[in-house]
Amino acid sequence: MSTASLRSWLALRAVRGLDDATVCRLVQTFGSPEAVQAASIDSLMASGCISASLAQAIRRGPDDHTQQGLDRDLKTLERLQLSVVTCLDPDYPPRLKMIHDPPPLLYVSGALTQADRHAVAIVGARRATAAGRLLTEELSRDLASAGFTIVSGLARGVDAAAHRGALAAQGRTVAVLGCGIDQTYPPEHQSLRKEIESNGAVVAELPLGSYPHGYHFPRRNRIISGMCLGVVVTEAAIQSGSLITARLAADQGREVFAVPGFVKADNSRGPNGLIKQGAKLVETVEDIIDELLPQLDAPFRERLKGRVPHPVESPPQLGKAEATIYLALSFEPTHIDDLITNSRLPAADVAAHLLALELKHLVRQLPGQTYLRL
Known part of the structure; x- marks a missing residue:
């Protein structure tokens, strides 16, 4: 231009x-x-x-x-070598153009492509649990591996996990900012932003220099939902902004998906409430893909139908002590002291076996000497 x-x-x-x-x-x-x-x-x-x-x-x-x-x-x-895409340009997201109030122009770093017409948004709590972040990464990785672009908001918690999952699959991801394109919010996601720009795009509708005021984000959310075939909420409290995105998605005629959780957990109340209202319950990526198949163009649909589903993984072959520790872990963080108590193994042995399990990509260490089964 x-x-x-x-x-x-x-x-x-x-x-x-x-x-x-x-x-x-x-x-x-x-x-x-x-x-x-x-x-x-x-x-x-x-x-x-x-x-x-x-x-x-x-x-x-x-x-x-x-x-x-x-x-x-x-x-x-x-x-800054930033580009601008307008609602008259062929690179403007086609689904976004169909909403009631599409932004006339988008500031872009990185690049939007035709592949982004097959986009799914994954959003949720900023204060996500370790299990929530892990599941978000898994869904995002599997969707990106299938050829979908993952759209989210670059926020802490679920958003960051969604972007990282897509990047881990070497897929495309788009971050929609609630501030000017010349700013990064939160600032600690600057390196994540650079990765996204190299494998997708960072976009914003607000003028340059716009500060990330709280009132910018609800309006920003219409872009996240508007670009996509559907929106997945993995964790969210009742007052979470991600529920605004889900509501906008429903208003725009997009699919709404939600991951169920423990009924007493605050971060599960949002998704559980969406399911009560008719959102599609999600346990695996297949639940999302099966629902979206009728909306996809024929070549992409055939490609998805021909893909090989993830095989059911057989239990890992572990030694007796490793197996004891592995079975003592769950998808919720477990402190090393609890593992020592439950396994009745010496502390040094437990630490060594945990390291071995990490190298086998069977567990993940979290801050505070806690561990999570993968």
């Missing part, structure tokens, strides 16, 4: 009172933002989209202060 064309997009979006849906309708009606800006007040009003005052604001164009801000933004985009 040329600098002049991008300036026209940014200038049109900067008109106070002009919402996203109206911007998209105007450029689709007139063919380009330049044509919108050049149209007469009568033509703008005849489009049925806007009032006389908004038509006059479009004709006036940005004031000097706004123009200076646009100049700075254009220089920043060039300096």
Whole structure:
């Protein structure tokens, strides 16, 4: 996109009172933002989209202060080598274009591709349990291995696990930010963001420099759900923002999936509630794929039907002491002191066997000397 064309997009979006849906309708009606800006007040009003005052604001164009801000933004985009995809571009996510209020433009680092039309969102609690993160990674990895792009919000907890699962499968993943594209939130996910940019895209609708205010995220969530065939909620409390994403997905006609959990656990109340309301219960990736198959294009559907399901893994061949420790573990974190007590083995032996099990990718060590069975 040329600098002049991008300036026209940014200038049109900067008109106070002009919402996203109206911007998209105007450029689709007139063919380009330049044509919108050049149209007469009568033509703008005849489009049925806007009032006389908004038509006059479009004709006036940005004031000097706004123009200076646009100049700075254009220089920043060039300096950071960021791209912009508009609702008229072929690379704009096709499903996102169909929602009620699609963003007129998306700032992008990395790249959106045609493969992203087969996208599934995985969202959930920021304070996810170790078991929740592990299951999220597993679902994400299996979906990415099957060819789906994983979309999430780069947040702590479930979102980060979803991105990491896709990256572990060398698949595509997209992070949708609730701040400007020139910022990373949370800041400790800067390295994760770089990995995502190399294997997918980071996108944002907010102007450059926008701070990650809490009120940005509920609106951001419509993009996460809008890009996708469906939304999976793995863990979420009753007040979790991921339930907003699930509600938006249902409103947009997308599939909603939820992973059930222990009825007394706070992080299970959200998914369990969604299941009560009709969300598809998920135990394995096959539950998601089977539900989405009718919506997929024929070549992708045939590819999925022809894939070999994960074989049922036979119990690992372990020595007696290793087997004792392995069986004492579960999918909930277990402290090493409890393993020593339950196995009745010397502490040094338990530590050595745990290391051996880690090397065999059968257990994972977590902070605080706790361990989880894989």
